[in-house]
Amino acid sequence: MILKISLIMLCMVFGNCDVHTSIQQLKLLYNGEGELLAALQMFLRETDARNIADLQELNVELKTVHHQGYGQPDFMLNPINQFRAIRRFKRTWEGIVERLEVIHDGAAKEFLKIAERLRELSIWPDEDDITGASVSIERLRNVYNIMIYNLINGQIYNFKTSPMAIDEVYEIAEQLYNEEDYYGASSWLEVLIKMLDRTHQDQRAVLEKSLKLLSSCHYREGSLKSSVDYMEQLNDLVPNDKSIYATLKKYKSTLQNSEAKADKIVRPSDPLNKFRDTYEALCRRNIKTPRELSKLYCYLKKTPIPFLPAKKEIANLHPKISLFHDVIFDGEIEQIKALALPSLQRSKTFAGQKGDKRRISQTAWLTNIMDKIVKKISERVEQVTGLSTWQCWDLPEQQRPSCSTAHCEDLQVLSYGIGGNYDVHHDALRGNDVTAFNLHSGDRMATWMFYLTDVIAGGATVFPIPRARVPAIKGAAAFWFNLHRNGDEDSRTYHAGCPVLLGEKWVANKWIRETGHEFSRKCSTDPSR
Ligand SMILES: O=C(O)CCC(=O)C(=O)O
Ligand SMILES: [Fe+2]
Known part of the structure; x- marks a missing residue:
């Protein structure tokens, strides 16, 4: 209710x-x-x-x-x-x-x-939701290397649902085609065409549409010989259709007048993600060598609370990326989710803003004065990291309007939907349009990210440059620095939230700013520190 x-x-x-x-x-x-x-x-x-x-x-x-x-x-x-x-x-x-x-x-x-x-x-749902869902399924297929045949049969790893109907498969291909993803559309159509029975009347109609679309995918990608081959197949199937014949003639003449040799549609590179291959490999599994893994370790880190050390696991050595276990409890998680739910909104990115396909999730911001629990878990970040989480909310109400130098941001809660992800990015604000952000507090020096759910499959946080992977574990939190001690951006902490393959993923970010940490994280002129 x-x-x-x-x-x-x-x-x-x-x-x-x-x-x-x-x-x-x-x-x-x-x-x-x-x-x-x-x-x-x-x-x-x-x-x-x-x-x-x-x-x-x-x-x-x-x-x-x-x-x-x-x-x-x-x-x-x-x-x-x-x-x-x-x-x-x-x-x-x-x-x-x-x-x-x-x-x-x-x-x-x-x-x-x-x-x-x-x-x-x-x-x-509206038309955009069908498009979004189709694009998400295609993203999952690519990132997790899933065979289309298995998806059509309702199989994702060892989770099974009922097979897809022919119309549903065709819809995914058509949606991808409309999004100009000809590689995606043609991949689905090739599998679909093999599955269709031309003696079955309904299936024959889908076969005709599929051949036409597949031929057009190849034509648009300059794979002209295949575009003609598929149009010829369609022309054989429907011999007296003038429009098919005219298209076939047009495709043949383009082929004759062209030098293009390509006969296959290859997956295009992503100009906005030069780390794509490593990012995708990391989303699938850990890719550190056994030797690199053997250097990672864990220990109990002292906190100001006697007898309550933090369970710290080192997920990467240089730069240091840590995973703290059991830092937020189930009851607290439920309270945070309930507080976030009323204000969840489609997430924005700096580059693409709202609706960007590079960030599929919903966001809510929680302030320390909304509820005791928000302040309590904010204080926990301070206890474990030793960094200040002081905010203007800590001042008496009348002094807050003139306060502009908090040591951290409010809590950002994120909930990921179908194929939800956050493509490779850096959390530091410099270089972005930061007008919406208060920079009196300096940049985002460090990121603390609580995992509020386990994810059935997918959803890890990955760092392509050091090839580090942090799995989403309910109750744990990842922690890393975005800046070197000399104040420069540490580009090694570029990271991404992998698409959720099965299940749901909630996280909560606490970004620690530079201000207030002049003594707790001393500066250094050495950029390697
Ligand atoms: O969900 C994740 O694993 C990463 C989220 C993230 O990087 C962010 O919100 O800035
Ligand atoms: Fe991030």
Whole structure:
């Protein structure tokens, strides 16, 4: 109930809720579908069956797919199930709403009321959500090297869900094509085409669309011979179609007049992520050598609280990246999540701002005065790191407006949805448009990041330059410095949040600023320190 009210408030204020980026909204969507099904059932029971035979059939189909998730709390944590649910709303439920709007009698009205409520909650997916979900599945495929055949069969590692329908597979390819990802689209289409049975009428129609799209992918990528081959296959399949014949002629003539030799679509490089290969390898597994691993260690670090040392694990030596275990407890995590939930919003980046595909998550900022727990865990960061977490909130209220030099930022809570990730970036603010940030406190000297969930698969934090990998472990926190002691940015701490493959990921960042640490982290002219 609290969750629903929070989301209503959030979506009323911000409009489109980017359902595909939020696990919470996707879970609500699944429950909403249950309500729609019950209302549709009621309508069908009360209505003359002769006029609505197709709706009866749809109802059975929808019930079957929906019921697969019954009693399975992890069902909506699977990207395939998430994509499907989003698509069902846009492609099937929307059509049913239109039909019932025409009828608009007693039971139809009840159904429409539920649909209206879901729209008011802004959790009813739109076209952008289908695009976002398709792009996320493709990202997961690339980062985790998953075979398309396995995804189509509903298999992600050893987690299985029901196989995808042909239309769903085609939709992913078409969405990628519209996003100009011809490598992604062609990869899906090649697999799909092999699976289709041309003697089956419905499948034959998908085969025709797929050949046309695949041929166009190759044409656009300059892989002209293949573009002609696929168009020829389509022309053989549909011999008397003038438009197909005309396209074939056009492709053939482009091929004849071209010197291009490429006959394969290769995955394009990412100009914004020169670390892509190492980043992806690290997302999949640890890539340090056994010798490098043997140098890592852990110990109990003293804190100001007697008999309460911190469990410190060194995840990387140079630069030092630490993982502190058991620094936030389950009850505290639940309180932090509950406080963040009402104000979660699609995350922004400095480069792309809101809606950037490089950062798929939702963000909320919590201040120390919102609740005792926020201050308490802020103090814990100070106890473990020895760095100050003093903020203007610590002053009497009337002095706060003139205070501008806090030693750290408020707590930033992040929740990742389907394929949620944060591409390689640096936390230091210099070089970015920092007008929104108070630089009186200096730059982000250090990052402390609490992991508020375990992640079933994926979601590690990785540092491509030192080839370090920190797994998301509930209750633990990663810690590193973003700046050298001479104040320069330490580029070795470029890092990324790997896409969540299965499950959900919540983290909370506490960024420690330079101000207030003149003695606790003494400066040095030696840039290597
Ligand atoms: O989620 C992660 O693992 C990394 C998040 C991050 O780097 C950030 O929020 O700045
Ligand atoms: Fe970061």
